[in-house]
Amino acid sequence: MTLRRPTIGVFDSGFGGLTVLKVLLEIIPDADYIYFGDTARLPYGSKSVDTVARYAVEAAHYLESHGAELLVIACNTATALAFDQITAAARVPVIGVVDPGAEAAASVSKNKRIVVVGTEATVASHAYRKALESRGLAAREKACPLLVPLVEEGWIEHAVTEEIVRIYLCEAFADGFHDADVLVLGCTHYPLLKPVLRRVAPAHVTIVDSAESTARAVAGRIGKLLNRGENAQEERRSLPRLKFFATDSVDKFRRLGERFLGHPIEKVQHVDLKE
């Protein structure tokens, strides 16, 4: 019996998707990974449906052409705006971040009232609200456009960040959502802000990290591709193969990416999608 190590393609507009990859590496170490960060065109969060869909489909094709057998759209904006277009364009299975996040929220909420924080574009798409309402939950979505720049500035534990989070959450939990008992992190940058979000959010609130939920959904799906066998020559290679592609500076990707992935990044290859 041969052992198959599947190749999982992970896509994001930039660095945030590395928080998904981080969890994937922990829970599915017996796969290889290729990651595509569209850093020359980030952020997607403030852009229109048409533009985001075009970019995301290009990225999906790029990952497929490099051997991805499963695509993880590790970007809330791309999932929220273009999941159907990506699925239609791809030849391999596609998993986005919205459904796993909504599913996790549904499973932990007692009073069925959820607050979702995300980028401007994710919130405007109402993808989370639709996914939550279809599961019988009420949702308040709140755009927090300053949080991504704060994370990228490295102000993870800064008084200003805490103040901005307080302003955003105060608005999010107002007007009928005081009793919401789940906060969904609808942007893959936000896991880096979990400590401050935990301090500021009401004590009764459970935080659902859609990056984590998505990795677990991938683990469920990937079982079919994994084929653990006796002939374990491959098995001895304990670490997954990792390859990174970025459309802007590879140096910057390496430098900033480490903060999201939690360990050093090697082998970043520059991609020019116009070539």
Add this chain to the structure above:
Amino acid sequence: MTLRRPTIGVFDSGFGGLTVLKVLLEIIPDADYIYFGDTARLPYGSKSVDTVARYAVEAAHYLESHGAELLVIACNTATALAFDQITAAARVPVIGVVDPGAEAAASVSKNKRIVVVGTEATVASHAYRKALESRGLAAREKACPLLVPLVEEGWIEHAVTEEIVRIYLCEAFADGFHDADVLVLGCTHYPLLKPVLRRVAPAHVTIVDSAESTARAVAGRIGKLLNRGENAQEERRSLPRLKFFATDSVDKFRRLGERFLGHPIEKVQHVDLKE
């Protein structure tokens, strides 16, 4: 004698260049304008030289092909990183924002010590430092990556914005630059923050708005294209013709752009540079 209304092409990664256009409209009303905002790929401020140069040259060609007789690079990042490439690629004269800003700073500074605030990429290029040092001035450059997102969030007069500006300026005016007497706004978003910058900057500091300095440099250059005559049939058309191109959503351009331009924006045309 015929009257010539020259067409001036103004280019920015997004909305900031509209602060330059605003001053141009005030001081050169007898020209027509075409504005190109590369909103599908903004911001440039966090991207690499190669990527910014490629984008900027594409935008320059687009404006030339639509009749621009003079190009204004109303974006500090594009000027700082790619002025030479744009000038080499263009067939018409090109004016950037860095030299006019440096010139204005040199003319008002008494002690020849200047603080420049801008995006990460503008600061990393040291374009302002080089332009100021060549005029015999010492420069401290300070990247302020949160200011553009704050302006776009609309938090112009917000306590958090004032606090962030205080942190940035405190670092900028430290270590030998306490006595700097000019603050150059090296990003075309920053004119919207002038009131808060004025409150926070040391009282003896003069603020130089590179958007304003650039418009004045254009006025000096454009004299040759303008040909005021007796036969003033055209002259009766008191308002300049304005045309806007944007690579992302035209609705968003209209909505957000008004904040920068200070009056309503009509006639925005979507451009797909890959077409």
